[in-house]
Amino acid sequence: MPMFQKMFKGAAVLVVSGSALLAGCGTDMQADTQGEHEEIISNLVEAGFPADDIMVADGQVYVGRDAHVTLDASREMLQTDPHTQEQYRTTNLVSSSISxxxxxxxxxxxxxxxxxxxxxxxxxxxxxxxxxxxxxxxxxxxxxxxxxxxxxxxxxxxxxxxxxxxxxxxxxxxxxxxxxxxxxxxxxxxxxxxxxxxxxxxxxxxxxxxxxxxxxxxxxxxxxxxxxxxxxxxxxxxxxxxxxxxxxxxxxxxxxxxxxxxxxx
Structure with missing residues (x-):
C-alpha cells in the first residue's frame, strides 16, 4: 500500500523554487521574511531535523511536513533535549474554557x-x-x-x-x-x-x-x-x-x- 506524507515531498520541491524567486525580489519586507525563514531552518537543522524534512509553504516554515514552526518555537527547540523519546501531546493544550x-x-x-x-x-x-x-x-x-x-x-x-x-x-x-x-x-x-x-x-x-x-x-x-x-x-x-x-x-x-x-x- 503506498504511503503518503501529510504534506507531500513534491510540495517541498515547489517551495524551493518559490524561495529562490522570493530571495530575488529585493523588497525590505521580503528580505526580512527570508531572513526569518533562514533562522528558523538553521535552528531546526541544529536541533537535529534533516533538511529534507523542512519546507517553506505559503510564507510559513513546516517540519514533519505538516507542523508549522514559528521563529520563537525554533529558538526554544535549541534549549530542549533533542533525545526526549516520550510522546503524544504538546505542552500547550486547549483551555477548558473552549466549549x-x-x-x-x-x-x-x-x-x-x-x-x-x-x-x-x-x-x-x-x-x-x-x-x-x-x-x-x-x-x-x-x-x-x-x-x-x-x-x-x-x-x-x-x-x-x-x-x-x-x-x-x-x-x-x-x-x-x-x-x-x-x-x-x-x-x-x-x-x-x-x-x-x-x-x-x-x-x-x-x-x-x-x-x-x-x-x-x-x-x-x-x-x-x-x-x-x-x-x-x-x-x-x-x-x-x-x-x-x-x-x-x-x-x-x-x-x-x-x-x-x-x-x-
Missing amino acids: RICIVPNAAFSNNSTLMSALDRAIANYNALGLSFTMQRGGSGCSATISARTMSGAGGSAGFPSGGRPYGIINIGTGTASYGVAVVEHVITHELGHCVGLRHSDYYNRSISCGGAATNEGSAGVGAIHIPNTPTTATRGGSLMNSCFGSSETGNFKSSDVTALQTLY
Whole structure:
C-alpha cells in the first residue's frame, strides 16, 4: 500500500523554487521574511531535523511536513533535549474554557464536495467522543474558530495550540480528494488533532509509518509528552496520528487515539 506524507515531498520541491524567486525580489519586507525563514531552518537543522524534512509553504516554515514552526518555537527547540523519546501531546493544550470549536471552510474548500463531506465526518469523529469541547461546521456561538483552507497537492498541514486556543488554520490538499472521502476524512481529522495538541504518534521515528530512514521530529519546541494509558511506541496503522497515511484509510480513530483525546479532554 503506498504511503503518503501529510504534506507531500513534491510540495517541498515547489517551495524551493518559490524561495529562490522570493530571495530575488529585493523588497525590505521580503528580505526580512527570508531572513526569518533562514533562522528558523538553521535552528531546526541544529536541533537535529534533516533538511529534507523542512519546507517553506505559503510564507510559513513546516517540519514533519505538516507542523508549522514559528521563529520563537525554533529558538526554544535549541534549549530542549533533542533525545526526549516520550510522546503524544504538546505542552500547550486547549483551555477548558473552549466549549465549541467552529470549523469555517473558505470558498475554495466549500466548493469541493469531497472535502466538505470529509469535514463533516471528521467533525463527527470528535463529537462522538464526549470531549470537553464540541466541533461544528460554521455557525455561531463559537469559543474558537479554525479556518479550513485548500492547498495544492495531497495531504495537509496545521499547527499546535497557543494561549489555550486551538491552532486557527488547517490546510487540506485538493489532490487528496482523488483518494476518496475516507482518506480526506483521515487527513482532516489528523490535522484537527494537531490543532488541539496531538503530536505524531511516531514522531520519534517517522519511518514507522512513512518508511525510509528513521527520522526523529524531536520536541519541536512544543513538547512531546506521553499521554497516560496510551502506547509509548507506535506501529504502522496503529494511530490516525501517524506521520504518513495510505490510500486505504478508513478515516476513523484508533483505540489509542480515543484514549488520548478522552484523557486530555
